[in-house]
Each structure stands twice: as structure tokens, then as C-alpha cells.
Amino acid sequence: MKKMNYNMYFKSKSRLFLLCGFILLWCTRCKREDMLLYTDGTAAAPAKVSGIKVANQPGGAFITYQLPDDPNLLYVKAVYKLGSGEEMTIKSSYFSDTLKVEGYGDTSAHEVKLYSVGKNNKESESQAVSIKPLTPPVMKTFESVSLAETFGGAVVKFSNLAKANLSFIVMSDSTGRGDWYTVNTFYTKADSGRLTVRGFKPEERRFAVYVRDRWENKSDTLAKALVPLEEFLLDKGKFKEVRLPTDNWQGHSWSGVSTRTMPFLWNNVWNNGSDVFHTVPNSGLPSWFTFDLGNKYVLSRFKFYHRAGNNNDLYNNADVKLFEIWGSNNPNSDGTWASWDSVGTFTSIKPSGLPLGQVSNEDIQFARVDGEDFDMPAGINAYRYLRFRIREVWGLAQMFYISELTFWGAPEKDN
Missing domain, CATH: 2.60.40.10 (Immunoglobulins)
Structure with a gap:
């Protein structure tokens, strides 16, 4: 019995010594930190570099x-x-x-x-x-800026090799007497690009553009009198889904919503996370789908609206990044490509240039609300049927989703 009491006594002593050791170590560390943080208010200012x-x-x-x-x-x-x-x-x-x-x-x-x-x-x-600074990016970029007419407005082309955060302010003279107003301000750090303003009649009008950086430095202003090219908004009421062999037209459904099929692309609803054409998960890439415009058109441009909703879905996951457009007036019913002409290859641009999974307010406005503009190559033929071939998405998903597609152009002229 006494042996057990001695053991208990020595165990208690050991624990006490161990606790005291921890306290002493903690106090010593605090004292060292205090010494590091200690400042002498009477000490002189440090020497110069x-x-x-x-x-x-x-x-x-x-x-x-x-x-x-x-x-x-x-x-x-x-x-x-x-x-x-x-x-x-x-x-x-x-x-x-x-x-x-x-x-x-x-x-x-x-x-x-x-x-x-x-x-x-x-x-x-x-x-x-x-x-004595070298030429700043805002000035260097302005040296590369060009301004030209395009369908429905004007296009600004630029090169920004420094990938600096810049703003491009595009203006127009509303009266022809120097009454300038801002049509749009574009924010980007892309190394190059095309910026377009639309909605103008095919009448001569003065346009202008200048560049600004985040320190409010401004370039000179480039101004030109331009005549926008005439175009028409295609009637989406005439669009129809076409189901060809090898096409990916099957839609996906989740959380009780109806199947998100191709016709959601032309219902004039965007900036809505559920209103999309969404293919089945793991249906694979590359992947393509086909639709009928209702008539033959020479297309001038189109808007591509990205999916809204969770920010993680924008420029990520199954959001389309690289795609091709093909045109035909008499597509083979077996789904092969022999009856199709290549119209162009298009790459979606993320204005902010932020890493995967990060988006800015400008990215959201550009992709979901305003829509991403793409110009068709000049001199293309008139087509009634279009085939989109999705080659790459921004993330790693083996599917894709698109909110809305809007097209402009002109009906084929009678010979």
C-alpha cells in the first residue's frame, strides 16, 4: 500500500515539474519575442541606404x-x-x-x-x-490601336503585349458637331483582341477611342468617320433543332427542371443559370450539334451568352472555350461531314485574364449580360444549316453548356 502511495507521489511530482518546464519555456519565448519587438523611442533614425x-x-x-x-x-x-x-x-x-x-x-x-x-x-x-520610365503600356498599346467599320458599328483592334490592366473607352459623336458620348468601356488585360460597339445605322458617323490605365493615365484619342455595314437580326422564331447521327443533342436535367435541350439556345432568355442547352455529363468532347436557321443567310456576327448562376460555372467546368462553326445547305442525313463547309474557328476570351476558378465583375458582365461578340470571316457563303463543333471547355468536364446564341447577317440575295 505504501509503495502505491510513493508511486502516486512521484508521478504527481513529475507532472508538476513537466508543467513548470512548459511554463518556463513559454515565458522564455515570450521574453524573446518581446525583445524582438522592443523599440527604443530615443534611438536615432536609421542610416540611409x-x-x-x-x-x-x-x-x-x-x-x-x-x-x-x-x-x-x-x-x-x-x-x-x-x-x-x-x-x-x-x-x-x-x-x-x-x-x-x-x-x-x-x-x-x-x-x-x-x-x-x-x-x-x-x-x-x-x-x-x-x-526615366520607358514607354508605359497605356501608350504602347495605343500605338497598335486601329478603328474600323464593322457590321452595325465599329471595331477596335489592339495589341497589349505587357498584358496590362487597361480600359478602352469607345465614343461616338451624337450630332456630328463634337457632342461626344461614351458608347462602351471595355476592361481587359488580354495580349490582343477585338472590341466592337453595335446598334448603329449604315450612315456616316464619327467614332473615337482612347486607352486608360488604373492610375488614370490616358492615351491620345483616335477618331474616324465610319459608315457601319448594314445587317439584320435573324428571326429566332424560324430556328429548328436538327438531329443527325453522331450529334450530341440529348439534354440534361437536374433538380426537377425539364430537360435542357437545344431550343433553349434561341428562346431569348439569358443570364439565368437554368436556361441553357446542357449536354449529358460525360457525353464526351469534341461534341457537335446542328440546327436550321429557317432561311439562307450570309452571317456577319453572333453573340455567345455564357451560362449564369454559380460563378464556378463561368470560364470553368463545361463553359465552352474553343469551338468551330460549319455551314451547309444540304446536309447528309447520315451525319458525316462531307456536305459541310468550315466557316471558322472561335475562341472565347476571359477579359480579366484571372486564373481558373476566379472571375471579375467585368467578366460576369461581359459573358452573361452583354454576351461575347464574334465576327464571322469576311466573304463567307450563305448557309441555312449550322453545325457547332465544341472542341474544348474551360474546365475538365466532358460535356458543355451554352445559354443563348444570337445571329446577325443578311438574307441571300436573288441572282
Whole structure:
């Protein structure tokens, strides 16, 4: 009995010593952290950086330097003003020897002031550094901009090799006397593209475009008098589903909704997550479907509306990315391709350029509400039947979904 009491006594003592050890270790760690965070309010400001070098970049510069051997140093900062008058402050911790300054809209010389900042928030005297930015993306991109007439309006083509976040503001003169208004503002970081404004009569009208970046730097303005090409909105009431062998026309159903078949593509409803043509999961890719326009048309362009609903479905999963359009006036009933002409290959563009699974408000507006515009190749023949061949979707799904398709063009002229 006494032996058992001794064991219990020593076990209790061991636990007590172990607990004290943990407390002592915790206190020691706290004390070390306190020492690291401790600042001397009476200490002088840290020494200046030295060995400053400038590497000019488009719209800014990289500034490198040697850090002072000063235990009080917390970070180095750069202070400068943009052309708009806005003051910018950029900071870099004592783990780095480089600062990146950006936001300039020209190639003039600019002054940047460097400061060393201590843990007590005291700043060293400023050091003036002169930089001379290279041509900024907003100006470089504008050099590539072209403006031309297209069906129902104007088209802007551009090259943005820096993939900078830019806005393209397209305007029109409403009276012909310089009463300009903004028709649309496009946001993109794509390396190239075509931007179109539509809805104009085939009458001469002045259009203009300029480029703006996120620091409100603006390019010059390109203006032209253009005559939009005449076109007509095709009557969707004449569209009909065609079921050919090898086609994927079987629709999918979920959560009690009716089967989402092809006619949902032309019911004039979009920006609705359930109102889509949705093929059966795991039905495979590439995949194609066929429909009848009701008459023969020379097509000028079309709008492609992406599926709404969950943001994870946009530019992801089964959302169509790469597809072909084929045309015919007398398709073979066996579903083979010999009676079909290739009209064109089209790639969906994500304006923001964000990674898979991420979308911006501009992406949502562009894809679901406004619809993604595609121009047909010039000089194509008139066709009554169209065949869409889906080659690739944005995600990994083996199916596809499309909310709506809208077409413009002109009826075939009688010879």
C-alpha cells in the first residue's frame, strides 16, 4: 500500500515539474519575442541606404540599394507623385533590397525620394533619385490601336503585349458637331483582341477611342468617320433543332427542371443559370450539334451568352472555350461531314485574364449580360444549316453548356 502511495507521489511530482518546464519555456519565448519587438523611442533614425541603382521599366523603374547595418531598420520606402498629382508610397522590408515604382504615363524624368524607416517610426533624411520610365503600356498599346467599320458599328483592334490592366473607352459623336458620348468601356488585360460597339445605322458617323490605365493615365484619342455595314437580326422564331447521327443533342436535367435541350439556345432568355442547352455529363468532347436557321443567310456576327448562376460555372467546368462553326445547305442525313463547309474557328476570351476558378465583375458582365461578340470571316457563303463543333471547355468536364446564341447577317440575295 505504501509503495502505491510513493508511486502516486512521484508521478504527481513529475507532472508538476513537466508543467513548470512548459511554463518556463513559454515565458522564455515570450521574453524573446518581446525583445524582438522592443523599440527604443530615443534611438536615432536609421542610416540611409547606399549604392543606389535604377533600372528603368515601362511606366516606372526598379530601384535597388544596399541596406545600412542598423538594427533599428524596419523598412525602406519610396515616395513619388504621378502625373495626376496623386502621391504614391511604396514600402519594402529589411529583407529586400529593391523597390518597384510604377504608374507613370510618360517617359519624362521624375524624382523619387527614398527614406529609411526605423522600428520606432523615425525616418532618415530623404534621398532624391531620378528615374526615366520607358514607354508605359497605356501608350504602347495605343500605338497598335486601329478603328474600323464593322457590321452595325465599329471595331477596335489592339495589341497589349505587357498584358496590362487597361480600359478602352469607345465614343461616338451624337450630332456630328463634337457632342461626344461614351458608347462602351471595355476592361481587359488580354495580349490582343477585338472590341466592337453595335446598334448603329449604315450612315456616316464619327467614332473615337482612347486607352486608360488604373492610375488614370490616358492615351491620345483616335477618331474616324465610319459608315457601319448594314445587317439584320435573324428571326429566332424560324430556328429548328436538327438531329443527325453522331450529334450530341440529348439534354440534361437536374433538380426537377425539364430537360435542357437545344431550343433553349434561341428562346431569348439569358443570364439565368437554368436556361441553357446542357449536354449529358460525360457525353464526351469534341461534341457537335446542328440546327436550321429557317432561311439562307450570309452571317456577319453572333453573340455567345455564357451560362449564369454559380460563378464556378463561368470560364470553368463545361463553359465552352474553343469551338468551330460549319455551314451547309444540304446536309447528309447520315451525319458525316462531307456536305459541310468550315466557316471558322472561335475562341472565347476571359477579359480579366484571372486564373481558373476566379472571375471579375467585368467578366460576369461581359459573358452573361452583354454576351461575347464574334465576327464571322469576311466573304463567307450563305448557309441555312449550322453545325457547332465544341472542341474544348474551360474546365475538365466532358460535356458543355451554352445559354443563348444570337445571329446577325443578311438574307441571300436573288441572282
